[in-house]
Amino acid sequence: MTAAPLTRRFLTEAARNPVTVTMLIVVPVVFVAVAAKSVADAAELLGGRGGAEVETVTAGWAAAFISAIAMYFQTRSARATDRRLVLAGLAPARLVTARLATGLVLALVASAAALVTLAARTGIGDVGRTTAGTLMFALTYLAIGALIGALVSNPVNGTVLVLFVWILDVFLGPAYGSVDRPLTRVLPTHFTTLWMMDLPSRHGGRAGDLGWALTVTAAALAVGWAVVALTSRTARPRRRSGQFATGLRMALRAAGRNRVLWVLLAVVPTVFILLAAVTTPAEYQSMVLREGGRDVVVRFWFPDAHPGFMAPVAVASLSALAGLFAVLDSRSGDRRLSLAGFRTRSLLAARLSVIAFGALTATAASLAVTATLFDPRQWGLYLAATTLIALTYGLLGVLIGTVFGRVGGVFTAFLVPFLDLGLEQSPMLNPEVSGLGHALPGYGATRILYDAALTPAFDETGPLLIALAWLAALALAAGLLLRRSTVRGPVTGRARPTAETSGLSPARSAGRP
Structure with missing residues (x-):
């Protein structure tokens, strides 16, 4: 089995959940349409650039957050199913490719929704730069979601950590403050934000802000690949808590x-x-x-x-x-x-x-x-x-x-x-x-x-x-x-597996005999 049929199967499972599809579109649309102007005003009020540049970056922020959440649930929830698939003979490389491709497609849906909303709301001055920047945001946060999914099993902790990283990245980043803060250069989308806003940092060296942004994105993809490969070989039972x-x-x-x-x-x-x-x-x-x-x-x-x-x-x-x-x-x-x-x-x-x-x-x-x-x-x-x-x-x-x-x-x-x-x-x-x-x-x-x-x-x-x-x-x-x-509701004597083959919808048949 190649990665393409498996990717289609994962995406089919995701599409069966109407909430998943709705949220992939509604969240970035609402964020860009409703919050972009207020976020830009807040950035200017807090000493940042403000204006149309920050409104443009909101498309990247929306795509980043939803991509990280999607990849977190794929990495965390599908571990048992992926392990069974590997034990049944599926090549790990194909499984990892299918997982990352599925996450990428879901991220592309969210990115497209954000970009279309941005174009309808304010227009896009530089279509190529804005589109590429939004995709780099999404790819970088796919890796962050995968990494957190590998390290944190509890979904409350994992989603809060995603929010925590995202908040630090956004509110300490160059859109909300000086571009010369040395400590903020380690933030995952520091250079991507600078390049997307067309705001030269003067600390990018010969590689420039675009070069560093591409380097960080490539490194993120490598980390994401390694993490998904690792988690496909492990599975942990979930513990239930319960006059x-x-x-x-x-x-x-x-x-x-x-x-x-x-x-x-x-x-x-x-x-x-x-x-x-x-x-x-x-x-x-x-x-x-x-x-x-x-x-x-x-x-x-x-x-x-x-x-x-x-x-x-x-x-x-x-x-x-x-x-x-x-x-x-x-x-x-x-x-x-x-x-x-x-x-x-x-x-x-x-x-x-x-x-x-x-x-x-x-x-x-x-x-x-x-x-x-x-x-x-x-x-x-x-x-x-x-x-x-x-x-x-x-x-x-x-x-x-x-x-x-x-x-x-x-x-x-x-x-x-x-x-x-x-x-x-x-x-x-x-x-x-x-x-x-x-x-x-x-x-x-x-x-x-x-x-x-x-x-x-x-x-x-x-x-x-x-x-x-x-x-x-x-x-x-x-x-x-x-x-x-x-x-109400059925109660079985034995708990069913909770793996989600798409990362965003309940497992149905993938990985089952």
């Missing part, structure tokens, strides 16, 4: 074994907040808030307030992921416990408690770092607002995971907090909240957070009621969905 006190103790014990997750819940908000602090320009900003029953313009020193404003974005994303994977990874075990006599309400209470514990861990780490950089006017209210955001998005993660599944859920769990808290609720980009911003789940809690950060008295009763209504509605919906997934 309130007993259920909570079992769930916490299972979660406690995942030490990397708890480290990530603490480290990612820390780095995100510190990154916001060091990249903030030294200038004053203004924001309209309620004070004494009327709207007032509050002027504040931006470097002091920015870390406090950015902390909820990291907290929301991590909380959503915690909720998403908590419901997906525990579904089968909870069904067996329910059949064994566990009361449904006890299982639900234990599961929701673990989700809340993960959200509060991210909140505590965020506030510990924030306290060293930012002093809100009302600390108690600021803590309450951040906690509201964490719990809201933790519950929203349960709904996202139930509706979109593992891969589509990861995309959505990153996209929704970014659009909501990072863009629509941002005082830097939207002095007045838009109609869409009012309808999003983060509106009420962020208005309370800004009020607590910049004013001495509480004046946001309406947003508080909105935030509590969101929290109650999401808790009810999450409880109903968890109950439905616990008491």
Whole structure:
């Protein structure tokens, strides 16, 4: 069997999952169409280039992120299936070629969606440079996704690490700051970004920025090949985690074994907040808030307030992921416990408690770092607002995971907090909240957070009621969905393999006798 038929089989499996195909197109389209202008404005505000050049690079960023996620799930989820194929006589080189080709095709779909959206939105000045740059972004991050997939087995940890690398690459890169920072030259797409923006670095030497970008891309492909070849020879069984006190103790014990997750819940908000602090320009900003029953313009020193404003974005994303994977990874075990006599309400209470514990861990780490950089006017209210955001998005993660599944859920769990808290609720980009911003789940809690950060008295009763209504509605919906997934559905005596032959859809027949 050559690599081509195997690649077609993997792609056919991926195409059978409508969520996969939809997310490959929708995520880059939404990112470029909705976020490109705001991202460019933020880059200029933080001392970067800004303008059309940064809007062009958003196509590469979108393709990079979705390529890394796609390759992560291919590398991680298909290990058992790939091993069986190799043991059955398939040449490892052909399998590796098929895997990389599948990842490349999926990345090309995402890249094409981003480029078409960019062309429709602003036009593309240099089609060749923009297209080539976007493809180099995608190829580089295919290797990053494969490498993380080989090293990190838990999907929560893996997807958070992908997000972590992507955030560092984007927000420390030349689009958001000086091109002469020596430490940023090790970032995976540093030279690709410079070349795509047509911004000579003067530190590329004789090879130039394009030469270094091509070198990094080629090295990334070599790493990706080696990693996929290695993982096709190994397979590890997955461990399942599964009367309130007993259920909570079992769930916490299972979660406690995942030490990397708890480290990530603490480290990612820390780095995100510190990154916001060091990249903030030294200038004053203004924001309209309620004070004494009327709207007032509050002027504040931006470097002091920015870390406090950015902390909820990291907290929301991590909380959503915690909720998403908590419901997906525990579904089968909870069904067996329910059949064994566990009361449904006890299982639900234990599961929701673990989700809340993960959200509060991210909140505590965020506030510990924030306290060293930012002093809100009302600390108690600021803590309450951040906690509201964490719990809201933790519950929203349960709904996202139930509706979109593992891969589509990861995309959505990153996209929704970014659009909501990072863009629509941002005082830097939207002095007045838009109609869409009012309808999003983060509106009420962020208005309370800004009020607590910049004013001495509480004046946001309406947003508080909105935030509590969101929290109650999401808790009810999450409880109903968890109950439905616990008491319904087939439960087999033996767990089926969870390998996904396409990396983005459940395994069907590939690798089975």
